[in-house]
Amino acid sequence: MVRRSVDARKKPDVRIIYTVDVSVDGNEKKILKSCGSKRTTIAPNAYYKAPKAKVPVTERPVVVGFGPAGMFAALILALAGCKPVVLERGEDADTRNKKVKHFFETGELDENSNVQFGEGGAGTFSDGKLNTGVNNPRIGWVLEQFVKAGAREDILYDAKPHIGTDVLLDVVQNLRKRIQALGGEVRFRSQVTGIQVENGHLSALEINSTEILPCRDVVFAIGHSARDTFSMLLDAGVPMESKPFSMGVRIEHPQSMIDKSQYGSCDLPLPPADYKLVCHLDNRTVYTFCMCPGGYVVAAASEDGRVVTNGMSLADRNGENANAAVLVTVNPEDFPYEGVLGGMHWQRELEQRAYAVSGCYKAPAQLVGDFLGCRPSTGPGSVQPSYKPGVTWCDLHDVLPEVITDALAEALPKLDRNLAGFSDADAVLTGPETRSSSPVRILRGENRQSTVGGFYPCGEGAGYAGGIMSAALDGIQTAEMLIQEMENRYGQ
Template sequence: MPHSQSVRITELRLPIDHSTEDLHKAIVQRLNMGEHQVLEYTLFKRSYDARGKNAIILLSYIVDVVADDVESVLKQFTEDKKITRTPDTAYHFIGHAHASFSEKKRPIVVGFGPCGIFVALILAQMGLKPIVLERGQAVRQRTQDTWGLWRKKILNPESNVQFGEGGAGTFSDGKLYSQIKDPKFYGRKVLHEFVKAGAPEEILYVSKPHIGTFRLVSMVEKMRAEMIELGAEVRFGARMTDVLIEQGQVQGVQLADGEVIESNHVIMALGHSARDTFEMLHKRRVFMEPKPFSVGFRIEHPQSLIDQARFGKYAGHPILGAADYKLVHHASNGRAVYSFCMCPGGTVVAATSEPNRVVTNGMSQYSRNERNANSGIVVSINPSDYPATDPNDAALAGIEFQRFWESRAFELGGGDYSAPAQLVGDFVAKQASKEFGKVQPSYKPGVTLGSLDTSLPDYAIAAIREALPAFDKQIKGYFLHDAVLTGVETRTSSPLRITRGEDMQSLNVKGLYPAGEGAGYAGGILSAGVDGIKVAEAVGASLLGLNGI
């Protein structure tokens, strides 16, 4: 609906079991209008308030309403901040290429995760015909390769949870919410493109939208098809091994097979696990710096326990679905311990991209109906925790830190990609676990019970050991003896930042555009997509000669 012809109501609250008719009546009553004067309405957001299991859960809406006379409605409520003109949240392109756009100027997008997808999609929609280089495989082949590790303990280093079409977000909960500031509503563009590609329309208005792995597979295929139809070229199995730079200006890239592709606009939409690419960029003296990240474990509880603790008598309600949580504890040793990438009704998955290392992550399907809830329980790590032997290599020191603990987890798990695990009660009591209780771990290829004491730095172990009982005060029953910890989670975010300026370009290489999670500018599907749009606009402005954008 045109935003100028509608009114936005915020904080419209109704009981959780209200009917469609109840919502319509509430809108009419709130606007002090007759029923016939409300022509139509659209949900912009629906959230719930669940503060304690005995509380009454209410649904809170933001609704955009088309009415007979918008101006008179706004005049009536000039002092009411909860009734305003609907803002314009539509996406507006900065420009489009002419039909004569030179093929020689085609931008290159390295990486085809959420950020790379939206860089390429926006560039294609602007008529700028990007060339996409993805080292991994197309999403369906990649899924088969990933199952090879989960089911047969066979790792494909170039096609796995980290590498391939859709990026690491494909094998996740498919969460589509973020706490980033988004004054231009780029996030709405991301959501609308997902709906166009097959995501349920509810992601446009629920407070914590998610898609799930299986739906993401078909969606990224449809988005790729649109790009190609608009003139983009998408190559799989195309690993970039070098970036060509002359006098501070990027000239193109070289692939593993020796092919050189020339371009003065190269977008580095890398994942946070593109370690060999980071090392190559470091050798080429592209400016980068170390940044904080986090390490820890995956924890699994019965989903029913979390539902009951969060929703009480409303547990299992179809509108609420499987409950999630967000926890933080400031440990006495100065470390922050917090839940990360919580996956309701999901599974813990093997997420390594390098041989002889174990990495965990969490994943859920759209239904979120698996037996266990899982979440990362991680500890903040700062660059001072992983000082480089050579100060010139400081930007890469976080990678070596991650590799050390991933290799240790591989060893503790038995050397066959099984992961080390321990019951929560035993972990806190400092005794090795010997058998599982009521919680069965979901990690494939499997887990090896024992002690996690040597799987992470001492300060991380101490902080997590203190946090787990403390979390029970926030979620009753969380400190469950039989809950399972599986190690290790090391790739919460990129350990470095390929620093860029306000023009979105590398600080010391013109035409090189660091983007997304691997470059240190996003954390999750939505924020990565938003960053991709921003970078695409910067590249588009340069190619189209639009100064000041």
């Protein structure tokens, strides 16, 4: 099987479409000819081969951050024989899982071990969707590495592959063990708190404000939530700029309602349905993002006193509800704060306002009917919110700025035209969803280095990826460039 997808365009006549490789007895040309106009030719997938360093590497490269970008950069460097050192501020996935569960149950947050930070990065407590809009020969290779590390084989052929948090927790640990077996070193609870630059080139990293690690080549894959690290890098003179991003809320519906809308009354054993909606308003776009079929809205805070939402699913996607972010695009001209980190300060302000609603990590929530009617909600309707440690019913207009609430109010009824029931009065809005992408870009040149030599900004936080797969691809391509650079240096 090469590919499996669901075609629900003519619901309830839903088809599961399989693309398969076959061997034929007899004359292949004749068989193809007999297919007439129904014949389609499929090019075989281009095969990617991870590079091997052609010269011995004496100075070990460093990777900061062990999310998808850092993890795949480290894997490529390890496979090439470069024995990378990985520095990750969070904890290993098992310890992190306990901390995250504790936070969901008690509201006690560990600022370095949470849904954003720790082994596997922001992608670990996720739905583990692996789609990407880009076409890159490395995609098949990345999927194979996930399967080698314990993901189900169906990600190799499903049109919309996903892994699920329960499986990802093992997958990321197995990827780490593979890097270690190849001579790499992974250090948890190791936050980079400073950089040293000599003659325009990186010379050392400061770890946990105490240790100095001399190094020449560093892949910086810190994700979009490392706000203290963004500030530190800006102060150290690393060039960066502010960029547009999106903010909004999570919306929750019964999964059965989404299935009915997408599949009609079809009784095939189909996977829980997903959706992707977009609405272009006069000066901005409202769209759904990171849809989690049968999933849960999660508390994705990484800073004390700030509330932020996101979504995750388990491998079987068997939760009662479906959820997705409903996001509004915002541009640097909208930011109420000046400077490169203006977007980041705005995110912080909204997360702080959300915390203030309850004085704890319960997220502000409102029913769609009440939101559109501009009245506070006092409790749930037919949909029970899945967010832990619980929600506080309120009016989201008190939390989110007008630029977002106005766009959501205009777009929700319009989105309902494409997915019946989307703006149902009982659907639940929980927020704020502030961290869908990075509010900054750390600049890099053609050689993937900053103007600070040896500094390779990479992944989502640096503004070059959005999602697990694209972050992994950026990590791989950055590591390839670094290997080439080291070969040039050591080969001379």
